[in-house]
Amino acid sequence: MAQPLVITQLADGQYQVTARLGGAEEATVGPLASQEQADLVCDLLTIKAALEDEEPLAALQLRSQAGPPTNVISPQAAELVGSTKWAGLVAELQACAEELQHEDWQDEAALGNGCTAQLLLLLQPAAASVKGGIQEASPLHHAAEGGHIAIMRAILSAMPGAVHLKSHTNCSPLLYAASTAQPAAVRLLLELAPAAAVHASSSTGALPLHMAATADQLGADDAAVEETVWLLLAAAPDSAMAVDFQGETALYWGTAARCQAAVRLLLAAAPAAATVANDSGCLPVHMAAAEGTAAMLQLLLDAAPASITAPASGLEGQQPIHRAASRGNTAAVETLLAARPDLVSEGQLNWPRHLCWRPAPYAGTCFPDFVATRLPLSNVLWVLLPRPCPGLGRVLPTALEHGIGQAQQLVRHLPAADMERLRLAALCLARAQRRTRVHLPPTVTGLILSLFDA
DSSP: OOOOEEEEEOTTSOEEEEEEEETTEEEEEEEESSHHHHHHHHHHHHHHHHHHTTOOGGGOOOSSSSSOOOSOOOHHHHHHHHHSOHHHHHHHHHHHHHHOTTSOGGGGGGGTOHHHHHHHHHHOGGGGGOOBTTTTBOHHHHHHHHTOHHHHHHHHHHOGGGGGOOOTTSOOHHHHHHHTTOHHHHHHHHHHOTTHHHHOOOTTOOOHHHHHTTGGGGTOOHHHHHHHHHHHHHHOGGGGGOBOTTSOBHHHHHHHTTOHHHHHHHHHHOGGGGGOOOTTSOOHHHHHHHHSOHHHHHHHHHHOGGGGGOOBGGGTTBOHHHHHHHTTOHHHHHHHHHHOGGGGSTTOTTHHHHHHTSOTTHHHHHHHHHHHHHOSOOHHHHHHSOSSOTTGGGGHHHHHHTOHHHHHHHHHTSOHHHHHHHHHHHHHHHHHHHHHTOOOOHHHHHHHHGGGGO
């Protein structure tokens, strides 16, 4: 048993609790912001000692409240508290003191400190419903977000209705669990409130499935994302077609987050989601073309082949090829052109105009690749190509292979600095030929000059 417990006020006005663990060994918790927190630490240690010594809790004299604990400890909770060594509990309390000195004590559920959370709930069952933090979320929200199942069970034992509590942004504990892809937490919450899969939407109208589709952005691995998405789809298959307040499906969210694991499952569950445009007229394929990988883009094209030429009304009618080119997504451009080479034919003269509105670095990263793969270009396309076009100099060797006319067109689109470099290279080469009286064939001269941007 840890005794005696001594509260000391420090020089800066804060407090420290000292407990004797046996013999000469002592442990301290602090600094603590207030006398109330110090009293609470003492009471938690006192309850731990009583449970360990099998003393009746009703006989305890506590500091933080007038009466003894009123809640009945469950066998699982007793096992958790009993299996936690004194040093472990002190370490948990110290972590709380350091991390949450200016926060409510119930927030330590987010740290996964199981023994401390269980003792706190035993002492103050009402703590299960107290909200805190920026989002004004309950302890169950924080425990679900971290996947701390033992703490979740302790909270739900003290307050079964906590599963329906909402944060300041109207998020349920299930939304928190889904946002970080905690499949065990999601499974537990769905068992208690299966309807939450379709009714527990956030202030933006997002369902748990939306949140799970973006969980990899918070560090979740693909396996956890896949299991979480699968659990939510199994509980509410229709949620795959549900939209938030911006008209976006979970598939759109997953595409925007580049979460290919989620995209694959969502397309398998509801291929039609690939044809659902948001309020801006954008399909998932537009987002994938702008920000996604080639593999993800191909999944969406396979599910909705016609979307390859779908215009986005809120983006001046841009098609996926426009989005890919304007964002410099070379892999996406190549994927789209492989599926439909005619996307940049003379019959679609509007494509470069959209891209000309986009400043560097996007134009410079994508246009050279396009020109290199589509040479020779018609005069119409050369006219519509941005001028100047950064990075185009490296395509000069390829242009020369298609004739002097293509090379001349390319040179006209070079930035001023590149034009000067090329002119200087030509003067140096001409001087070298005069001095050595070795006159190279025009084809060889052109190939040498084309290395100016190597």
